[in-house]
Amino acid sequence: MISLAGRDILHSWGKFVFxxxxxxxxxxxxxxxAGIYRGMVDDAQVMxxxxxxxxxxxxxxxxxxxxxxxxxxxxxxRSLLNMPGVEYAxxxxxxxxxxxxxxxxxxTMVVGIMSGEPGTPGQPRYLVAGRHITRxxxxxxxxxxxxxxxxxxxxxxxxxxxxVGLSKRTVSYNGDPxxxxxxxxxxxxxxxxxxxxxxxxxxxxxxxPAFNRPGIPGLLAAVNASQSANAYVNAVLVKLKPGTLPxxxxxxxRRWKRLQVYTRTQMESIxxxxxxxxxxxxxxxxxxxxxxxxxxxxxFIIYTLTLGKIREIAVLKLIGTKxxxxxxxxxxxxxxxxxxxxxxxxxxxxxxxxxxxxYVLLEPLDSVAGFFAVLVICxxxxxxxxxxxxxxxxAEAIGG
Amino acid sequence: MGGxxxxxxxxxxxxxxxxxxxxxxKGVDMQVAPGEVVGLIGPSGSGKSTLLKCLGAVIDPTAGRxxxxxxxxxxxxxxxxxLRALRRDKIGFVFQAPYLxxxxxxxxxxxxxxxxxxxxxxxxxxxxLELLTAxxxxxxxxxxxxxxxxxxxxxxxxxRGLVNRPPVILAxxxxxxxxxxxxxxxxxxxxxxxxxxxxAIIVVTxxxxxxxxxxxxxxxxxxxxxxxxxxxxxxx
Numbered sequence: 001m002i003s004l005a006g007r008d009i010l011h012s013w014g015k016f017v018f019x020x021x022x023x024x025x026x027x028x029x030x031x032x033x034a035g036i037y038r039g040m041v042d043d044a045q046v047m048x049x050x051x052x053x054x055x056x057x058x059x060x061x062x063x064x065x066x067x068x069x070x071x072x073x074x075x076x077x078r079s080l081l082n083m084p085g086v087e088y089a090x091x092x093x094x095x096x097x098x099x100x101x102x103x104x105x106x107x108t109m110v111v112g113i114m115s116g117e118p119g120t121p122g123q124p125r126y127l128v129a130g131r132h133i134t135r136x137x138x139x140x141x142x143x144x145x146x147x148x149x150x151x152x153x154x155x156x157x158x159x160x161x162x163x164v165g166l167s168k169r170t171v172s173y174n175g176d177p178x179x180x181x182x183x184x185x186x187x188x189x190x191x192x193x194x195x196x197x198x199x200x201x202x203x204x205x206x207x208x209p210a211f212n213r214p215g216i217p218g219l220l221a222a223v224n225a226s227q228s229a230n231a232y233v234n235a236v237l238v239k240l241k242p243g244t245l246p247x248x249x250x251x252x253x254r255r256w257k258r259l260q261v262y263t264r265t266q267m268e269s270i271x272x273x274x275x276x277x278x279x280x281x282x283x284x285x286x287x288x289x290x291x292x293x294x295x296x297x298x299x300f301i302i303y304t305l306t307l308g309k310i311r312e313i314a315v316l317k318l319i320g321t322k323x324x325x326x327x328x329x330x331x332x333x334x335x336x337x338x339x340x341x342x343x344x345x346x347x348x349x350x351x352x353x354x355x356x357x358x359y360v361l362l363e364p365l366d367s368v369a370g371f372f373a374v375l376v377i378c379x380x381x382x383x384x385x386x387x388x389x390x391x392x393x394x395a396e397a398i399g400g
Numbered sequence: 401m402g403g404x405x406x407x408x409x410x411x412x413x414x415x416x417x418x419x420x421x422x423x424x425x426k427g428v429d430m431q432v433a434p435g436e437v438v439g440l441i442g443p444s445g446s447g448k449s450t451l452l453k454c455l456g457a458v459i460d461p462t463a464g465r466x467x468x469x470x471x472x473x474x475x476x477x478x479x480x481x482x483l484r485a486l487r488r489d490k491i492g493f494v495f496q497a498p499y500l501x502x503x504x505x506x507x508x509x510x511x512x513x514x515x516x517x518x519x520x521x522x523x524x525x526x527x528x529l530e531l532l533t534a535x536x537x538x539x540x541x542x543x544x545x546x547x548x549x550x551x552x553x554x555x556x557x558x559x560r561g562l563v564n565r566p567p568v569i570l571a572x573x574x575x576x577x578x579x580x581x582x583x584x585x586x587x588x589x590x591x592x593x594x595x596x597x598x599x600a601i602i603v604v605t606x607x608x609x610x611x612x613x614x615x616x617x618x619x620x621x622x623x624x625x626x627x628x629x630x631x632x633x634x635x636x
Contacts, residue, residue, distance in 0.1 A: 001515050001521070002508060002512070002515060002521060004501075004503075007508070008503040010503070312499070315499045317484075319493065320484045320487045320489070320517075321484075322484065325516070395453050395458040398452055398456065398458065398493075398495070398572055
């Protein structure tokens with residue numbers, strides 16, 4: 001038996017190809033949306049991977065440092081270093097900043113890291129150019145997507161930093177490039193007041209008799225110094241000794257240090273379920289809407305194509321064609337349209353993904369799932385046209 | 401093959417029930433022998449189309465009896481369970497317009513019926529080509545319907561109606577869209593094919609040009625048929 005659907009498609013290939021291209025662009029958008037979601041999740045995972053940490057120690061009762069703000073004294077890490085199973089512990093701060101570059105601002109996440117030997121948590125793990133930060137102040141390593149050049153001097157708050165290294169795929173959970181600077185500089189940058197505010201504060205302190213006691217001459221200077229310094233960090237990143245179970249170390253930290261401790265799995269869950277959850281829901285809704293729109297378009301096209309073949313269908317039924325042959329013809333055409341659309345969509349998505357400002361990750365398995373989803377949508381979309389075709393009376397082929 | 405043609409006895413068709421019932425056929429009797437071409441003529445609303453649809457197993461007669469060849473196909477009810485297969489294997493159709501499938505070439509338009517009956521594609525196409533040759537359109541075998549003239553299309557439609565060698569062919573105004581010369585050619589072909597394949601052919605027509613060609617004519621009026629001898633000119 002010949003393929004009626006195939007013959008019809010070959011006969012009116014222009015109609016099918018152009019419709020398929022239109023549908024394909026829609027499928028391309030759908031695949032890209034799925035890729036954007038995957039990219040967000042991947043950014044979050046990469047951010048966690050790049051820390052090199054097994055545990056995140058944060059302020060008690062918070063879900064920091066990414067989903068909530070968290071403050072810890074910067075000497076907490078010393079007590080953690082002495083706990084069984086801990087190999088490294090390092091302070092870290094995170095600060096979202098707009099860093100000026102070439103006349104425009106680059107949205108970045110400034111990360112304060114402790115210098116140390118390779119493997120210290122928080123440090124960028126792979127550099128594509130330059131070196132790691134070796135000095136305690138005014139050196140920076142930036143992700144290559146920031147557009148900064150090696151040796152360039154960038155301004156963060158009041159200070160200029162020399163870019164000594166470039167890293168790759170070191171991004172925040174929302175895709176912003178990271179800029180790594182020494183922890184002391186980051187602590188200062190995080191709470192640095194402007195000069196006017198400092199003058200105001202010092203004037204108030206000087207006028208406060210509690211701080212400015214004639215009998216204690218060093219008190220005012222000490223108060224001013226304490227208000228200008230920042231002894232807090234956002235989290236302590238802990239790397240465990242090989243073979244140590246994260247929960248075995250996290251439990252005593254929670255109990256005896258009265259700190260909040262998250263394992264990798266828990267931190268990933270916080271990022272995916274809380275930080276990017278709303279974006280993910282938006283994208284999911286978009287995917288559903290696009291799927292419905294695609295289904296409606298396929299259904300409308302197939303219905304219209306079938307409507308144009310009513311007389312032929314009546315003749316086919318009159319000469320003895322089985323209902324399932326006619327239904328198969330319509331369904332195969334719908335599926336063919338979906339396949340054309342999917343191929344066009346996959347190609348266009350592959351071509352336009354690099355120009356997206358965000359990281360878009362097109363997973364092969366998502367494409368496979370998308371392909372089957374398109375097939376299911378096309379099968380469902382053909383139902384209306386099939387119902388209409390099956391209702392066609394073969395008597396319509398006979399006049400009168 | 402042809403067999404004993406078609407015989408219809410007391411065929412009735414009623415639409416609706418009770419006071420609003422319409423009796424479209426009130427007891428039609430017809431008999432067409434194998435190899436014979438008869439005309440069925442009548443004014444609009446006389447029941448021609450209803451009779452054709454009943455004969456074509458497209459609608460259910462209310463009562464009566466139909467015998468196709470040696471087989472009783474209707475006796476106050478259909479005897480065959482699968483009317484679709486009955487139409488495919490036992491009844492050929494030729495329509496007012498050719499209604500060829502636009503996306504199939506000439507050969508496949510004709511070969512489609514045997515293919516639907518489960519005959520392998522190659523064998524079905526060979527049967528189709530044999531008929532196309534008999535109808536002198538074999539040179540257009542690979543053409544699409546839109547590339548054919550009206551007369552060629554109608555010859556292909558006749559080939560499609562004949563390809564399964566049905567005992568009966570129902571032709572619904574097959575010459576309506578054709579000029580006199582082509583109309584006569586189509587009637588000539590139907591007569592030739594009827595004789596060659598021993599097929600009974602019923603031609604429903606209004607066409608004054610071809611009415612004199614029938615040897616027998618059934619007039620239908622108010623749901624009842626009356627048989628009369630025709631002139632039978634030109635096709636002895």
